[in-house]
Amino acid sequence: MAKQITVGSGLKVVTTLHGTDITLVGNNASFKPVTCLTIQRSDAVTAVSRYLEEETRRQFGIERPIDVVYNFIDPDRHDREIPPCISPCTCLEQVTLMHISNFRPVKRVRDVVKIFAQVAEKMDARLILVGDGPETPVAEQVATELGVLDRVTFVGVVDRVAPLLPAADLFLLPSASESFGLVALEAMASGVPVIASDVGGLPEVVEHGITGYLAPVGDVDQMAQYAIDLLSDCAQQKAFARAARERAATVFDHRKIVPQYEAIYEQVLLE
Numbered sequence: 405m406a407k408q409i410t411v412g413s414g415l416k417v418v419t420t421l422h423g424t425d426i427t428l429v430g431n432n433a434s435f436k437p438v439t440c441l442t443i444q445r446s447d448a449v450t451a452v453s454r455y456l457e458e459e460t461r462r463q464f465g466i467e468r469p470i471d472v473v474y475n476f477i478d479p480d481r482h483d484r485e486i487p488p489c490i491s492p493c494t495c496l497e498q499v500t501l502m503h504i505s506n507f508r509p510v511k512r513v514r515d516v517v518k519i520f521a522q523v524a525e526k527m528d529a530r531l532i533l534v535g536d537g538p539e540t541p542v543a544e545q546v547a548t549e550l551g552v553l554d555r556v557t558f559v560g561v562v563d564r565v566a567p568l569l570p571a572a573d574l575f576l577l578p579s580a581s582e583s584f585g586l587v588a589l590e591a592m593a594s595g596v597p598v599i600a601s602d603v604g605g606l607p608e609v610v611e612h613g614i615t616g617y618l619a620p621v622g623d624v625d626q627m628a629q630y631a632i633d634l635l636s637d638c639a640q641q642k643a644f645a646r647a648a649r650e651r652a653a654t655v656f657d658h659r660k661i662v663p664q665y666e667a668i669y670e671q672v673l674l675e
Contacts, residue, residue: 423583453605476661507537522628569594592648
């Protein structure tokens with residue numbers, strides 16, 4: 405519409421697809437025509453993962469070029485200092501698991517708590533939940549039923565997650581769907597291995613058996629076993645942590661990704 409209103413002005417439009425604009429809106433019949441028109445009429449289109457590019461083509465029948473440009477992080481903003489809003493472990497042998505999300509059903513927060521409960525049976529552990537949403541009461545209920553509520557900390561919504569992540573030894577993201585999994589990347593940038601579902605763009609972020617583990621959606625037992633095995637082996641956990649940090653800083657550094665966007669913008673302006 406902006407291009408039609410400003411016809412003759414040379415206005416260029418670059419559309420970036422992030423996820424729910426395709427996976428959620430794409431399934432809504434009332435929004436699908438305008439979404440499809442936006443993609444077709446844009447001068448360039450980018451997607452944050454190969455999965456999202458493929459899903460866009462599948463749902464909208466798009467054949468035009470779509471450039472895959474990954475989400476990015478600033479490695480310099482991620483360190484290993486424990487933030488003041490999260491108390492340090494009371495025991496040197498205690499491990500910390502963390503989950504950050506908007507607590508919508510797609511994030512499967514009840515699975516997070518179930519995974520943690522199995523870990524807590526084997527070792528001294530605590531779970532830190534960051535964020536808020538409709539599934540927060542569900543998480544509290546499940547934690548109560550499983551007898552681990554006293555070891556779960558609900559931090560609530562925060563402005564920045566980078567200062568919180570250094571408190572974690574392992575990050576859990578058992579989502580039903582993720583177009584990319586930016587929070588998994590942020591965890592890796594802080595040197596925190598990730599256990600996640602093998603769906604969407606997550607396999608493009610987390611290297612199975614190197615920076616974390618991937619398992620089928622809903623396979624709580626497998627994810628819990630991965631967590632127990634990793635947290636029981638200090639040397640392996642540290643190796644995964646180093647690999648996670650290295651992958652995030654090498655592949656997803658903003659100094660590598662932002663120039664890809666700039667090149668697309670410059671090419672569009674030349675056309």
